[in-house]
Amino acid sequence: MQEPLLLLKNIHKQFPGVKALKGVNFSLEKGKIVSLVGTNGAGKSTLSNIIAGIYPPDAGEIFIEGRNVTISDPKIAEQLGVGIVHQEPTLVPNMTVVENIFLNKEITKNRIVLDLKKMKQESEKVLEFLGFQIDVDKKVEALTLVEKEIVEIAKAMLLKPRILILDEVTAPLNKDEVDHLFKIIKDLRNNGMGIIFIGHKLQEIIEISDSIMVFRDGKNVGELIPSENLSEKEVIALMLGSILNEDLVTGAKVPDSGQRQEVLKLAGLSKQKLFEDINFTLHKGEIVGFAGLKGSGITELFQSLQGIITFDSGEMYVKGKRVKFKHPKDGIEAGIGMVTNDRQREGLALTLDVKDNIAVSSLNYLRNKFRTLNTKLLKDNAGKYVQALSIKTPSINQFVQNLSGGNQQKIVIAKWLLRNLDIILVDEPTRGVDVKAKNEIYKLLINEKNNGKSLLVASPETRELLSICDRILIISGGKIISEVYRNTKEFNEEDILNTIHSSQRHCTTARAVFQG
Amino acid sequence: MISNGLDDDNFKKGILKNHTFILFIILACVMIIGSIFVPSLAQKGNLLNVLRLASIVGLAAIGATMVLLVGEIDLSIGSIMSLSLVTGGLMVGYGSLPALAVTCLTGIVLGIINGVLVTKLKINSLMVTLGTMSVFAGLANVVTRGQSIFLYDSPLYLSLGRGYIAGIPVPVIIFLFVGIVLSIMLRYTKTGKEIYFTGANKRAAWVSGINTDKIKLIAYSISGLTAALAGPLLSSQTNRITPIQGVGFELSAIAVAVLGGTSLIGGKGTVIGTILGALTFQLLLNVLTLSGVGTYMEQVLKGFLLIVIVVVYQVIDKPRR
Amino acid sequence: MASESSSINGGFIVPAKFIKNNMLIIILLLELIMGVILSPVFLGNTNVQSILINTAIFGLLAVGQSLVMLVKEIDLSVGAMMAFSPIAAIALAKKILSASGTEIIMGSNYVVDGLFIIVVLVLLVSALIGMLNGIIIVKAKVPSLIVTLGMLYVLSGMSYILSGGYSLYLTNLKGAKSLGSSIFAGIPVNFILFLAVGVLVILVLKYTKVGNRIYSTGGNEKAAIYSGINTDFWKVMAFGISGLSAGIAALIYSSRLQSVETIQGSGYELISIAIAVIGGITLEGGRGKISGAIIASAILCIMLNILSLVGLIAWYKTIIIGLIIIGAASQHAFSRKTS
Structure with missing residues (x-):
């Protein structure tokens, strides 16, 4: 059998006062989209940050295509083919789109002088691939929310990663924009990229994923395969560990506006x-x-x-x-x-x-x-x-x-x-x-x-x-x-x-x- | 069950992380070790002198604390001190009381000017007070044409810095009085709570209905007043008012406030901490003077101490993540 | 292309925008005109040279300060560094050279030998102490305002201890005079040196990776860290350069004056911040251009010069500097609000 693109074994991570991950096992195959879901603090973002080299795990092993690797900083993650769009904004407002996309990945002539022309071309190419046209010489602070999100994605896509992590990328986008983005993500998957998708909107997740990993209290508690029959309710049930109290009872009294103050x-x-x-x-x-x-x-x-x-x-x-x-x-x-x-x-x-x-x-x-x-x-x-x-x-x-x-x-x-x-x-x-x-x-x-x-x-x-x-x-x-x-x-x-x-x-x- | 008081566990953990407590320990250590190596330290005359000097820098530091609490900074404290001293000094001929009144009034007005510039022009307070520091210092010289004003004919004025009431130096009494009043204000009044809230999160304070501009204005006027109050206490030590009396005082005041555990970011700190900070600061300088290391070494150790203390507080306060 | 579309704007908007973008140069030109009108000696050789030398000294401090402000920190120790670095360098040089039997200090306090080693030591000491500021700030995560304030105390105290409060005279030091007063084509060599440093910094920021490192560290530190940038390193570098430029400024100052004073540079930290702010560098970090700071240093020095020429005493200058700081800062605050 082929080695999985990414394999995590028994990952532990503790922050002062909080055990964020308690023995997580995870694997991602080539050409698959795996979603991570769970309540806040379940460990999804911690896991993706570990894969992206933001901080090291306390214990556990990471394999990329069967090779045991240590991802000690974001630069190494990048070299190993990991691209990530973080949940929080990671753009520098007073810098241009090009400068942001190429931050710490600048192309130089003779190793010293920046090759501004080439970086501009490359940035335009990535944005074009994503189906967007943004003036790459514009400062990021002048962009709309949607454009900023696209630049974040372009930044992660620049080095053509093999593994792409998307942490809450759909939040600022409207339905059409999400549909468009999903089309691109599926194309990337079909070309063999492994994609980790994190989100809160379960409908979207069921729509896009090949498999859904459910996290609870720092552990992955189950895997669901989306199908016609899978309902949001099932996913939520697994996230919470117990079946959610049916729909809420409301005040339900329809206001009789005529008499009300x-x-x-x-x-x-x-x-x-x-x-x-x-x-x-x-x-x-x-x-x-x-x-x-x-x-x-x-x-x-x-x-x-x-x-x-x-x-x-x-x-x-x-x-x-x-x-x-x-x-x-x-x-x-x-x-x-x-x-x-x-x-x-x-x-x-x-x-x-x-x-x-x-x-x-x-x-x-x-x-x-x-x-x-x-x-x-x-x-x-x-x-x-x-x-x-x-x-x-x-x-x-x-x-x-x-x-x-x-x-x-x-x-x-x-x-x-x-x-x-x-x-x-x-x-x-x-x-x-x-x-x-x-x-x-x-x-x-x-x-x-x-x-x-x-x-x-x-x-x-x-x-x-x-x-x-x-x-x-x-x-x-x-x-x-x-x-x-x-x-x-x-x-x-x-x-x-x-x-x-x-x-x-x-x-x-x-x-x-x-x-x- | 929700408990209303400090629960024991929290308290025990808290006290080791409490800046005031740490400072108290440091103060005690300096005192004990100091008096072992420098016996003259513990003499009554010397201690009273330490208290007197600590009161002067402490007064200005309380004002600095107020401004730091609302999340701003006041670099003009020293210049306010000089300018309010000389405007008051112009009145010395009419008697000590008019002179002192004019000094205090000038201090408040200058503080209000700072506050208005910070809140109305919405400029970074570091820049505003850097600017007013320069302006006020220049004005102080202009007012007296660079000359000193002598105080030999103003016994009441002089007694403010040199006198005793019931064996306690007058500056100490003024310092404690101001300290207690402001401590009560911070702890037990609406304004006090609003000062902390404004410093901890200005936007949230505003949305919660606090008039943050007014709160900042209050903090700056207190800072102006305390700087002005410290002035006569200092000038009566030397029998004269000079237009450069306050030069560099803002840095000492801020250093003492920070030493006392006041955060530079705002919303954290107490007057008690600042009082202890002033005592520690002055006692340490005194130990150094008595052990004969020389004035300049004091300067060096002052800077060194400031850096070390801030680093120590930072290590203690290390956030959870 | 968006960049081209702006030139299609109506004739009314272009000059307004032009003025806004070239504000500093316009002010500089206005000042020059005023200077010529107000004083007959303004364009005189001595006066021009003194303006240029002052611009070099303040400009160097401001360039260093600007770099620190770009990474969202502040350096209050640059003024004290101007006294400490030469005093410490001379003390060190004395120790080193006396081991080989050369006494560099004659009489009570005349420096007579060892210019080269002194210069090297000044640069070394200032850069290292600047970096030490940075290391404390990033390692202990404490505010730069307090650390550099503490350093200000430490350095000025050390200057007194090392010098005993006395001036060190360089009048008998071989080469010191030419170091301070050489002129090339009517322009002081030290001014050319300053311009060279300034242009080098501008080019490095604009055309190498360094610029992106510095601007991203100050503009959004988290973003920079997530991109794998060692922001701590760049902060330390900014402080190192700030220290180094204060060291160079000290060399220019002392070699011009032919002496090293214990109080030289005191208060200059504030002027360097003022210049940076006038030049458009803000305390928010990641914003502003070094070229702005360079022009602003000329603006400030020419203004002070004109004020002296028209007979204004120093106190009024202090007031005016203060007003300018407030004015410049409020102008940034205002333009930020409207944009």
Whole structure:
């Protein structure tokens, strides 16, 4: 039998405090696409980083075409024929596309002087092969998200690797772009390349893979072969180790808007190039979803509702009172807070403890008559929400950076709950949160709705919106193009995605990056 | 079960990683070893002198700590000291109190100027205060035409730096008072919490409803005020105000703050740490002076100590990954 | 091609863009015009030479500082290095040569011999200490601001200890005068040396792998590491070059003055940062061009010269330097916001 292209035997890796990999065995054949799936922290990215030479394994052996190798740094991985697109961006903003593609792989004349012309030609060649035309002399910071992702892939493809690792490459791409990319990946596979694909979107994974490796707690726990019959549910079950509690129960009471109190009303809200003529009303005790692609303007709409950015024109009413916020604190004072999609950057002080993070927006109400803080009240309140939201932390004095993504997200939500806001805007509630914590966050949001709060939720996962929202607004190009209510027949994933994508096709304007 | 207090395990692990605790140990060691080799160290007169000098640099360092806590830096501390001293000095003829009042007021105003430039122009604070450092230093010379102002006729002014109350040097009392007030502010007021949050993550603080510009402005004005307060304490040691009195003081102040465990990135540090930092700093210099290594060797060891301490803290704080 | 399309822009936009892209040169020319108008001696031989020599000294410091800032660090020790490197070199040379029976110091403090070995030692000492800064910063992962601040203390203290606070005179040192005052075609040789260093750095950054290493280290360190670049090495190199250029600046300074002062260079670290910022190098790392820093050093030196010629005392110069730092930094902040 032929030696596998890549064979890993009993790989162990420990980081201080965490056993990331506990004896992983893995093999990749020539001309195959193997996907790695698992919850966050299951070990997928650690494994790919070991193959790419970012850090060495503590124990275990790596064989490439039967040869035992030590991959001590990225350069060696490259020489062994490993190409990788990392999950996080690895481009230098102030350098050009060529310089980025050839970073540390520069072509020189007489070993000293750079051969700028040749590098330019080669870069154009790789991009052309990928089916994209990008000005290679442009600085990377001037590119769109999609273009950046393509440059990342081009960088990995430059030296024609035998093994290609793609870690979450589809995130910024739309459906057409993903389809196009998958066509290329399949071509590469058919030419004998071995491909490791890491992703969170299970549908995509089932579509592209020859085999799916499931990771759990630093071990690979099973291999699934995609077929007509393989459902996402089976994959998730293996990821979680137990069958997922069936679909979530929602509040399921369809809002009877006639009788409900209006808490937020928008009339013709617009901001140049971001959103336009947004009209809608939110009621007490309602969760309204916003479905749309990345860049559709939902994030900015939410931001303008709290005053993180300001809208240009239109009217906004909170409980009947006309408002326009200039500063985030104005929104909070009016009872509106946003859980942003980047909690580490915009939601938390990672180096401070749980209680201070929960209390930060409510300090005015945690003071005694001398206007100094009532520390006992502060601790009690923080403790109350830690318990109510079942935030897993050894104590309220734990630094937030030591908690998992799901628990960090709950702390951001707890911050607004303690402040007793009426309207909470949640942008991507479960970004970077593992499947188990996802369910807890859904329950939490529904619970708050039942307590009389009003919520706006935006998510790239339509499924998520379907399970918790009372109605969903579909946004495209900064406009509301449709609205669907729970318990109607349009309230399903397929119809919503179709609406989004068909509108997208009508207004493909500036983002036309495709060749064929 | 969620515990509200520090759980024991965490506490034990924590204390070994606590900069204040480490510094306390270092301070104790310097004291013990120092007095074994240099007996005159432990004499009351000498210790009071150490305390007095530590108070002066410590005051400015507390201001530096405030600014570092909000994630910025203040390189203009020394120049603020010089400029506020000389503007106050112009008033010496009208009495000590007007002079001192003008000095403090100037310090606050200069601090506010820094704060406004940093928050409104949104320029890197290193650059802003590098610039104002130069501007204020130049102005200090312009104000007095480079001359010194003598203080022999201002007993009250002089007593600020040289006097004693109940046997304790006045600078020490001022230092402790300011230290305690600001320590309480950081720990037990809304502003204090907001200072830490702003330094730990400015964007998140802003989104959470904190007026981060106001917080930075407060930090810079405190820094201006403490620099101005330290000035008269220093100039009364030499009986005169000179327009170059504060030169280089910003570096000592920042060094002391960092020695006290204040992070340069923001959101981490305490006033208590800075106070201990000032004592350690001054005691060490004193040991060196008494053991006769000479002023210049002090300079060398000061720099060496700074590098070593920061490296040690870094090793202790090594992140998990 | 996108690059060609920009030239099709309307006639209105081109000059605005032209001014923006050539801002530094325009300022430099304006200054020259002002100088000629304001002072009759501005174009005089002595004055021009003194401007050129000052530009060489500050420019060298600024080029080194710029490299450090490009890798997203800062070097506060360059000023102290300007005193320490020659003082230490002379002390070392004295030790080495006295072993072979040559005394290089006569009288109380006149250096009389050993120019070559002194020059070599200055370069060696400055480069090694610069690298030591870098090694501490990358190995212990501590902020460069604090390490180089500590080094500033250490070096200036050591300078005092080694010199006892006294100046060392080079008036009787063979070759020292020609080292400091040689002129070629009316231009000080040391200025030509500075330009040569500057052009070399520009060429190396632009046409060899080194440029990509430096810019990626400062621009996105993680990306550089993932591409297999040893960013620690390049940081150490940047600090080494910064130290070395301070050493060369010290040679120019002392050979011109014919003495080595214990306080020479003190405060120059701030001026070097100011020049780098005026030249468009930012503290964010990975941004800006060395050519900008070189032009900026001329801008600053000419400005200071004009201010002296019109009779402004030093204090006002200090104020003006400060205002320029704030102005230049806010200009970058502003252009970043609008872009």
